[in-house]
Amino acid sequence: xxxxxxxxxxxxxxxxxxxxxxxxxxxxxxxxxxxxxxxxxxxxxxxxxxxxxxxxxxxxxxxxxxxxxxxxxxxxxxxxxxxxxxxxxxxxxxxxxxxxxxxxxxxxxxxxxxxxxxxxxxxxxxxxxxxxxxxxxxxxxxxxxxxxxxxxxxxxxxxxxxxxxxxxxxxxxxxxxxxxxxxxxxxxxxxxxxxxxxxxxxxxxxxxxxxxxxxxxxxxxxxxxxxxxxxxxxxxxxxxxxxxxxxxx
Amino acid sequence: xxxxxxxxxxxxxxxxxxxxxxxxxxxxxxxxxxxxxxxxxxxxxxxxxxxxxxxxxxxxxxxxxxxxxxxxxxxxxxxxxxxxxxxxxxxxxxxxxxxxxxxxxxxxxxxxxxxxxxxxxxxxxxxxxxxxxxxxxxxxxxxxxxxxxxxxxxxxxxxxxxxxxxxxxxxxxxxxxxxxxxxxxxxxxxxxxxxxxxxxxxxxxxxxxxxxxxxxxxxxxxxxxxxxxxxxxxx
Amino acid sequence: xxxxxxxxxxxxxxxxxxxxxxxxxxxxxxxxxxxxxxxxxxxxxxxxxxxxxxxxxxxxxxxxxxxxxxxxxxxxxxxxxxxxxxxxxxxxxxxxxxxxxxxxxxxxxxxxxxxxxxxxxxxxxxxxxxxxxxxxxxxxxxxxxxxxxxxxxxxxxxxxxxxxxxxxxxxxxxxxxxxxxxxxxxxxxxxxxxxxxxxxxxxxxxxxxxx
Numbered sequence: 001x002x003x004x005x006x007x008x009x010x011x012x013x014x015x016x017x018x019x020x021x022x023x024x025x026x027x028x029x030x031x032x033x034x035x036x037x038x039x040x041x042x043x044x045x046x047x048x049x050x051x052x053x054x055x056x057x058x059x060x061x062x063x064x065x066x067x068x069x070x071x072x073x074x075x076x077x078x079x080x081x082x083x084x085x086x087x088x089x090x091x092x093x094x095x096x097x098x099x100x101x102x103x104x105x106x107x108x109x110x111x112x113x114x115x116x117x118x119x120x121x122x123x124x125x126x127x128x129x130x131x132x133x134x135x136x137x138x139x140x141x142x143x144x145x146x147x148x149x150x151x152x153x154x155x156x157x158x159x160x161x162x163x164x165x166x167x168x169x170x171x172x173x174x175x176x177x178x179x180x181x182x183x184x185x186x187x188x189x190x191x192x193x194x195x196x197x198x199x200x201x202x203x204x205x206x207x208x209x210x211x212x213x214x215x216x217x218x219x220x221x222x223x224x225x226x227x228x229x230x231x232x233x234x235x236x237x238x239x240x241x242x243x244x245x246x247x248x249x
Numbered sequence: 250x251x252x253x254x255x256x257x258x259x260x261x262x263x264x265x266x267x268x269x270x271x272x273x274x275x276x277x278x279x280x281x282x283x284x285x286x287x288x289x290x291x292x293x294x295x296x297x298x299x300x301x302x303x304x305x306x307x308x309x310x311x312x313x314x315x316x317x318x319x320x321x322x323x324x325x326x327x328x329x330x331x332x333x334x335x336x337x338x339x340x341x342x343x344x345x346x347x348x349x350x351x352x353x354x355x356x357x358x359x360x361x362x363x364x365x366x367x368x369x370x371x372x373x374x375x376x377x378x379x380x381x382x383x384x385x386x387x388x389x390x391x392x393x394x395x396x397x398x399x400x401x402x403x404x405x406x407x408x409x410x411x412x413x414x415x416x417x418x419x420x421x422x423x424x425x426x427x428x429x430x431x432x433x434x435x436x437x438x439x440x441x442x443x444x445x446x447x448x449x450x451x452x453x454x455x456x457x458x459x460x461x462x463x464x465x466x467x468x469x470x471x472x473x474x475x476x477x478x479x480x481x482x483x484x
Numbered sequence: 485x486x487x488x489x490x491x492x493x494x495x496x497x498x499x500x501x502x503x504x505x506x507x508x509x510x511x512x513x514x515x516x517x518x519x520x521x522x523x524x525x526x527x528x529x530x531x532x533x534x535x536x537x538x539x540x541x542x543x544x545x546x547x548x549x550x551x552x553x554x555x556x557x558x559x560x561x562x563x564x565x566x567x568x569x570x571x572x573x574x575x576x577x578x579x580x581x582x583x584x585x586x587x588x589x590x591x592x593x594x595x596x597x598x599x600x601x602x603x604x605x606x607x608x609x610x611x612x613x614x615x616x617x618x619x620x621x622x623x624x625x626x627x628x629x630x631x632x633x634x635x636x637x638x639x640x641x642x643x644x645x646x647x648x649x650x651x652x653x654x655x656x657x658x659x660x661x662x663x664x665x666x667x668x669x670x671x672x673x674x675x676x677x678x679x680x681x682x683x684x685x686x687x688x689x690x691x692x693x694x695x
Contacts, residue, residue, distance in 0.1 A: 133429045140422055141412070145497050149537055150484065154412065157477045158426075161408075164469050165430055172433035172462055176440065231498055235539075239493060242503035242689045257559075258588040266585040270571065270578075277573040277611075337567025341627075344533050345586050346559020484535055 011222035016215055023211035030208050033201040042193070047113035052201055054106040056209035057099045058128070064096025064213065065131060065166075068138075072159035075152055083228065084221075086152035089159060091220035093138055095213055100132045123177055127170040134162050148228060260351040267355025271329065272362060280328055281363045285321050286370050292317040293374040303380065308449050310379040311442035314371045315435050318364070318402070322431075323424055325363050326406040329356060330414035339414065339482070349479035353407055357474070361403035368395050375446075387445040390456045394445065397463035398438040404470040405430050411482040437462040486511050486635060486666045487532060489692070491541035494524075494531050501527040503690030504541065509668065509683075514661055516677045517670040518695060519687035525670035526565070528687060529637040532668065533563040546634055559587075562633030564641055568624035572613040576603055576623050579612060583627040597629040600656055602649065617644045629656060636660060638669035642676065654680050 034052035041048035071089035075081060107125060108118045119125070142155045194202070275281055296313045300306055306313075333339040342352060372391065375381055383391060405427065413423040437459040443449065444456030487509040494502040501524050509515055517525045530536050532545050534554035543550040548557035570579050576598075584594045598608065601622040612620060621644045628636070636657070642650050657667050657680060670687075671677040678684065686695035 130429055130432060133425075137422075137426045137429065140425060144419065144422075146484070147495050147497075147537060147539060149539075153480050157480050158412075161430075161473060161477060164473050168433045168462075168466055168469065169429075172436045175458065175462065176436050179440070234498060235493070235495065235500060238498070239500045239503040239690070242500055243691060244689075258586060262588075263586060266582055270574070270582045273578065274571055274573045332571060332573075335572060336570050337565055338569045338571060340535065340563070340565060340567070341569035341583070343535060344558045344561065344563045345583075346555075347586055484537070 011219045011226065016218050019211055019215045019218070023208060023215055026204055026208035026211060030201060030205045033197070033204065038198045038201050039195065044114050047110060050106050050110040050113070052205045054103060054110055055202060056205040057102040057106065059206055060209045060213045061096050061100040061103050061128070061131070063210070064092045064099060064217075065135070065162075067092040067217075068096065068159055069163045072156040075156045076160070081149065081152065083148060083152060086148070086156065087221050087224040087228070088217070089155065090139075090142055091217045091224060093135055093142075093159075094220060095216045097132065097135045097139065099209070099213070100128065100135060103128060104132060121173075121177060123170060123174040126173045126177075127166065130169045131166060134165065138162060148231070258347065260348050263347050263351035264355040264358070267352050268358045271332070271356060271359030274332055275359070275363060281325060281366065285324055285328075285363075286367060288324070289317050289321045289367055289371055290374055292320060293371060293378055297378055306379040307381055310375045310381045311446055311448055312435075312439040313379070314368070314375050314442060315398075315438045317371050318368055319428065319431060319435060321367055322364065322402055322406055323427065325360065325367070326410040326427070327420055327423060329360055329363075329407070330410045334414055343483060349482060350475040352482075353411070353475050353478035356411075357403045357407040357471075360406055361399050364399045364402060365395060368399065372442075381446040381448065383445055384447070384453065386453050387447065390441060390453050390460070391445040393460050394438055394441040394456065394463065397460055397467055398434050398441075400467035401434050401463060401470055402431060404467060404474045405434075408470065408474040408478055408481065411478055414482070433466055434463060437466070485509070485544070486513075486546060487668070488544045489541070490543070492531065492538055492543050493540035494527055494536050495539045496527075500690055502531065505687075505690065505692045506541075507685060507692045507694075509666060511666050512661055512664065514657060514667040514680060514682045515669070516681035516684040517668060517687050518674065518677075518684060519670075523687045524690045525687045526639050527690075528692070529563065529639050529668065529670060530565070532557075532635065532637055533561050534558045535563075560633060561635045561637055562628045562631040563637045563639075564624055564628050565639050568620050569627065570612045570620060570623060573611060575609050575611050576615070576626075577608040579623060580626060580630065584630050587631055589630045589632070593630050593632070597626040600629060600652060601626040602652060618646055618649060621645055622649055625653060625656070629660075632665075634665055636665055636667040636669070638667070640671055641669055642671060642673050650676065 030052060034049055038049070040046050068089045071085045071092065075085035075089065078085065104125075107128075111120060112118045138155060138158055141158050142151055144151070144154065146154070293313065296317075297306060300309070330339070333342065343349075372395075376383070409423060409426045409430070413419045413426065440451075441456040441459040441463070444451040444453050444459070447453075485508050487507075489505050489507050492502055492505045493500055503524075505524070505528060517528065519525055527536065531538065531543065531550070534545070534548070534550060534557040537554065538551050541551075545557050546560045548554075548560075550557065569583075571582070574582070580594050580598060584590075603619075603622060603626060607615070607619060612623065615623065621641075625641065628638075641653055645653060654676070657669075661667060669677070669681075684695045686693045
């Protein structure tokens, strides 16, 4: 891969072009089906269509988090500490944050449209909000000064701590909300009775978003690789410059 | 003077040495006593100004105690590491060749001691300012809650404090990293404290489940923290 | 070989503080590191202590390969940087007690170290914050002496000391050498340093040459 990137500086390959094309195709189908072909919901009316964006992006956000965690663990465990794992963890986290923001915003809007409430303190939503802030913190840690290895080690450790932390947050919120038995857990998703076409569109949405996720992560990861290569070349140049500076004295 | 490397020191001795050092410095400089405790007390008073309703205050007293604790925690953690970064002592600790997990425990226990003092002041303020009452069994619940919650906060605070210590532009990262992580402690400790205070009709029996959660949190971050601390504090 | 560096590159945020340092140091040498500011002397000392990761090249210090494991070397070396590594709210005695407890040094070692550095009884019970810069430096050196390190790494150790203090320091370093230790120190005080050192290395532009 690095040889390919050294020849060109584009991050596209045949694989990403195919994935990209597929993603566009499926996305078009989802848009058409979601907006036009599928029926509205008996109770929610047209606002149920937000589901086709909200559910897939939630799925992707959690998938991204799992990828970041697994990649971080792999970096920690592997003897060579291959930087590919670290780049993948970082790329996945960045894309994941974006999808998580989409999840929270669309969920908010959906709740507002259907039940008049922008926010609910139910466990799933609250844990998602926490995951979002944790991610933002993870990305901030990645931006701390230091060499690539230092960045990789720090962020891998922080990612592992996040993995430990999320079940604790989720469980505490579940326990907390279970106290308030009276309040209905307003979950727009839960009340929808889906017919076959809606289900299929939802599934297509998941596929489309997954393709977009893969496409984004591949490109982002390659961009990071380019940055690392550029830094390495910059380092070579800086070393050469330093050497001449030394010999001039 | 024969030159040889000194004998390895047991982890327990390192933990004790670091703990005593932190406590000694606090007793000498009195930063927590003279600055943080008054700050915490002030926060409790300001809550009363903002909420302006005796019934509401009594109801939410538990939550306010732990909110004030968390805000003060940020200051105490930063102070805990400022001691070490002031004259490059952190570097010396790194080069000392000692088990960094022992340093983690030593600092965490010292941090916990300061936190307990803080929480005592806050609970006392709540009893006085917000007019809450505690029954005998409530006191037992409260003490257990303080012990478990403090352990968890001390472990997490020391861990992320180590990561954000020193370099410019890092201290501001501490609240962003720390506050989300301690959310379970805030939820659980507040519910347990409310049960102890009997706020909103809560029974003390309801509080014990929350203590369990606090204990799990403390255990997870005690173990996880001791493993992670060395990597996070190193350059 | 106590220290053996081969083409070592150490980086601060993509800037090569060390740009291919190559040199060797044998046991019992007292080596002076000379060079202009920003040359990489401090970085070199910190790398020998195992504090900084090596990006390229290889380095071996006291039989520890720094590229694969830079942690085991730390207990064998003693590093004195620009800062003193002291706790300002504690007294000299309490500082010494803390650092010596961490490494398991005996009370006798502590007394000897304090005596060597001229830390009198009166000074012992003074808070570090109330000491002069020179006195703080002497206290820092005492914490280093007590480590009985095999490799002493000192960054401008004479700075801030009066003549008496400098003489005591030189005596100490020579005594350490007698006892089998090796010393590397960076200094701008060429005359005094030349007297003390058995050998001198020039650090410039992140590179090391004999001088």
